[in-house]
Amino acid sequence: MHPVPPALSAAARAAVAARLRPTLAQLVRDVVADELDGEVHVPAATEVLLRRIAGMAPHLGVGMVGLTLLFDASCRPMGGPYHRLPADARARVLDRWRALPGPLASWAVFYEKMGVFAWWAVCEEAQHGDHGEVRP
């Protein structure tokens, strides 16, 4: 039988989600800054991101969690974590990550794209109640 690693316990998953949630919420706010009105849809979009990361293949999901924690740690010398930095510092740190090689830049692009997608998907759901089109 192919060995499948045991899933994290519910408590461990909740702890990881609680650790990531403020960072992801701030990333959502920053990537939809143009469109944002207050906090509307930010919590729901953040939960979408958490669900997406949890649903990834383990070798990708673990990497995303690790890089997110590394990203937050990289904000410490500037007074972080990320969500506690002022807007100009957050923009600088995101720009810096975009310019990094390989998976680090991919990490930044992932949140820019998925943050925007998740926020607009939640908006659309709120508008239509059911995300719009129903395939006949």
Place this chain on the structure above:
Amino acid sequence: MTTHRCEVLVIGSGPGGATVAALLAEAGRDVTLVEEGPDLRIDSAPSYSLAEMDQKYRNGGLNTTFGRTQVTYLEGRCVGGASEINAALYHRPHPETLAGWARDHGIEQMSMEALLPYFQDIEQQLHVHRRAEGLSPASRRIVQGAQALSWRHTEIERFWRYQGEGPRGRRQSMSETMVPRARAAGARVHADTRIQRLLLRGRRVEGAVGRKAGPDGGRVRYQADRVVLAAGAVQSPLLLRRSGLRRNVGDNLRLHPMIRIAARFDQPVNDPSFGVPVQQVEEFKPEITLGGSHSSQPHIALWLGRQVPDRRALMERWDHIGVFYVAVQGQGRGTIRALPLLDQPLVRYDLGARDLELLGTGLQHLGRLLFAAGARQLMSPVEGRPPIERPADLGQLSDLPPGGAIAVSTIHLFSSLPMGQDPSKSATDSYGKAHGFDNLWVQDASLLPSSPGVNPQGLIMAIVRRNVAKMLSDG
């Protein structure tokens, strides 16, 4: 452990597996069809919604290849497989594609003449139709642009039933067609059950073991006289490699790389009630295909990118924006490997220089098409580059950088277990029977020897029907 006994075990319920299950059950065989994902109605979630991604896509739709340029890819994970989440577009392949496979890979009975009866069966039984409700605004723009440039274009037919289904009709996915046929003929469908390993003994496969999810779940074992593997171009080779088979398994992954562009027009072009645009430009096929993508608000926002100025203003008129694509035949190759301790594969794909060149050429063609159709602004698919507002600036699209600056995706993967008569170069014979085995077949997109350059579902189903006819005639 629960043990099930059947004559034929079919693993995977997408267009290949569902077709095999239906045809063999109707021929009187005792069939069990096993599917890793859930058994859901076609309308269990709105198309392309977050709910649908959660329910029917593997990993919520977030899969990516490794390599210098990552390619994100989608896999269906539900009863019906990819047919439940794709646009239901139907093509016959170019006859030369089939002739080339026969010539280069020694595949028997591989020609349009040989496959024609199977294509005709599919077209009749799965209600392959043009749209009855007319073209969407985005499709009309593709027509307008192609006519202005004197490029060949066509409306792609779909697996779609109109009779008795109201004005919008109903898509004919596997959960609507072949799976019910299989059930009606006595096949058992086991959803939520992931097969983890085949049970091999010499030249025979004796069954498989896996795990059923859910409250009544647990380990399951299948004993079967024959096993048909139809889990798709990623999962089928993964299962074989986990079962200890290596030769020509997962070494030849091919795909259709695709890049999307969001285009802004002065007039509304976007009516999501029409679904995916069905017009395609034929002028550059099979190497390059141009067409339209699903264009809901989140998808438009995604493809506008971060570099557009004032995304809020653009999104207030989101119905003036459509998402369009370039897909190319794909010259690169990839591999699929099992990872220790994990149940999901490492997929590598090398997007070659020729792929980038074709994508760049295709993007320039797409830009010309969209400007000729009245587009005012094209959002560059290259990270950090500003929107393109004049046809004279389209040249910048020919120079696509490798790496993460472009978002390449695919929904068409194949060739990871290619058929052919030479066991040193292929994984199965001309009809999907695994080399070196007496009772193991592969019947899915993995079989195609190379990229067909068209939406592959109809082709896969035709080849599988041909192969099932061979299985039955051989007893």
